[in-house]
Amino acid sequence: MTIAVRPSPIGPMKTPVLACTTDAGVVLVPVDDGTRTALENLFQLYVHDFSSIVPIDVDDTGRFEATIADEWFAREDHHAYLVREDDTLRGFALVRRGSRVTDDPKPMDVAELFVVRAARGRGLGAKVVQTLFDSFPGRWEVRVRDANAAALAFWSSVVSGEADGEVERAPHSDSGVPWTVFRFTTTA
Numbered sequence: 001m002t003i004a005v006r007p008s009p010i011g012p013m014k015t016p017v018l019a020c021t022t023d024a025g026v027v028l029v030p031v032d033d034g035t036r037t038a039l040e041n042l043f044q045l046y047v048h049d050f051s052s053i054v055p056i057d058v059d060d061t062g063r064f065e066a067t068i069a070d071e072w073f074a075r076e077d078h079h080a081y082l083v084r085e086d087d088t089l090r091g092f093a094l095v096r097r098g099s100r101v102t103d104d105p106k107p108m109d110v111a112e113l114f115v116v117r118a119a120r121g122r123g124l125g126a127k128v129v130q131t132l133f134d135s136f137p138g139r140w141e142v143r144v145r146d147a148n149a150a151a152l153a154f155w156s157s158v159v160s161g162e163a164d165g166e167v168e169r170a171p172h173s174d175s176g177v178p179w180t181v182f183r184f185t186t187t188a
């Protein structure tokens with residue numbers, strides 16, 4: 001998690017609001033200048049969740065040293081969304097084009113996905129993922145730390161339900177940390 005916040009204008013939204021086709025109350029709203037702070041605040045909660053499996057401490061201000069890189073707001077192939085359900089903020093999703101484990105520039109990659117604790121376990125994460133897969137049909141990669149048992153169970157469940165055809169599930173090691181990579185294709 002790297003975060004260097006520079007004052008950079010986000011500019012016009014690169015992508016429209018994504019509407020979930022199975023639940024009209026769920027929308028993915030591209031982050032803009034006015035909502036960047038909301039994303040950064042949610043990111044603190046996300047890192048707090050990860051602090052149970054990754055050694056990371058809060059600093060003396062009580063915050064994690066973790067920010068959202070500027071490329072998420074500057075690049076056309078990076079997409080940062082807030083998740084809203086019935087107009088209440090429930091989480092975020094960061095997706096981008098290009099594999100993070102090979103040089104392949106084509107697949108879409110789920111960089112980060114977060115649903116607030118109070119909204120978990122009732123299908124919201126699955127709706128968010130389904131909306132993303134529908135909006136960016138084609139090849140996808142999802143990387144999950146093996147230590148994140150809940151996320152592994154989540155992705156195993158939703159990928160098998162949403163993929164068109166085979167799902168490849170491959171082990172991956174990054175600096176000795178074991179991950180699982182899911183590779184699959186979705187259709188609109």
Ligand SMILES: CC(C)(COP(=O)(O)OP(=O)(O)OC[C@H]1O[C@@H](n2cnc3c(N)ncnc32)[C@H](O)[C@@H]1OP(=O)(O)O)[C@@H](O)C(=O)NCCC(=O)NCCS
Pocket residue numbers: 046049112113114115116119120121122123124125126127143144145148149150151153154155157158
């Ligand atoms: C992972 C996360 C996004 C799941 O969101 P969610 O809204 O709770 O997930 P859903 O309710 O849509 O679950 C869909 C399926 O995933 C599985 N699943 C979800 N959470 C699970 C858990 N904690 N344990 C086991 N299986 C789980 C279930 O099979 C569920 O299907 P079901 O409805 O038939 O039970 C959410 O727990 C989260 O934000 N976690 C912290 C951040 C994180 O780890 N992100 C993923 C990084 S790779």
